[in-house]
Amino acid sequence: MPEGHSVHRISRQFDRNIVGLAVHASSPQGRFAEGASMIDGRTATQVRAVGKQMFLEFDDDVWLRVHLGMYGAWDFAGEIVVDPTIASANGRMGQTNQRGTAVEGAVMDSAGENSLTSIGAPRRARVRVRMSEQTTGLNDEDLEWPPPVVGQVRLRLLTEITCADLRGPTACELQTPDEVAATIAKLGPDPLVDDIAEGEERFAAVVARKPTPIGQLLMDQSVVSGIGNVYRAEILFRAQQNPHTPGRDVPGEVVRGMWRDWVRLLSVGVETGQMMTMDDLSPDRYRKAMASRDDRHWVYHRAGLPCRVCGTTIVVEEMATRKLYWCPSCQT
């Protein structure tokens, strides 16, 4: 369930647990057997996340490109270094098992949001982690090593102590350095990869000459990286923009404002693991939001419900084959 923030979080986990180590690679499902055999035995040397794609480099200029698509997921298991920000976003993560034998170091309790966050440094814990917005604690059956393969695992990467399983990706392939560069070159700016000011220039320049509706441009990964259907709807609402306005007709300062908003939202998303788009509310708007319903979004998935700001019914329509939610009154 990844928009850009998820991929950057996954990349962090690879950086902490895989990079610098030799891996045993396999394709239990069989569909990436050839690629896995090419990786097998090599050392991971660096990881990069750009937009919704992740690139993992191995010895001898062998790169793995992964795009999770809609269903893809990485599951980490074994003894992993837990990112404190990831731990803080998941109350159940790092839970000790009943026997209490499998956990090393200080681990947060089942209530979450305590020790790991406050320590501010990664700790080792033996856990099973789904790299989306949910994690599971440790059960006795998870102690088996290597972990039993469950379901369709396209690629398994094993170090001495860590297991990373990839399921259901849209893309999982090996690339040469030139191919990696070409793939990245086709992508629009990513606030966590590119210089913020340069990214703003690139984004604004492209939007300024496009007749395409701004609602489509925000989803176009060659225009800006990492924005998906949720962030698109929310950014448009926060900027009070009609999704149908041609890019070139959106005031330049508004376009730049949307980039800067994405910079902020992505940062929040990476730190919290959640697409929180109602963060910087004015006190008045905040009260209204809290009074209406326990939800994280302004308009996403709220078709038929009253706008949190003006009460107008939120509408849904198809744009670029995806559902677009917006407020016809606030977004003009």
Next chain:
DNA sequence: TATGTATGGTAAC
């Protein structure tokens, strides 16, 4: 328990 939908993108038609 079964069904429908989804945060994405590519390839085949």
Next chain:
DNA sequence: TTACCCTACATAT
């Protein structure tokens, strides 16, 4: 334009 990847979750039964 459609199939597909083949998971997770919400909702219906």
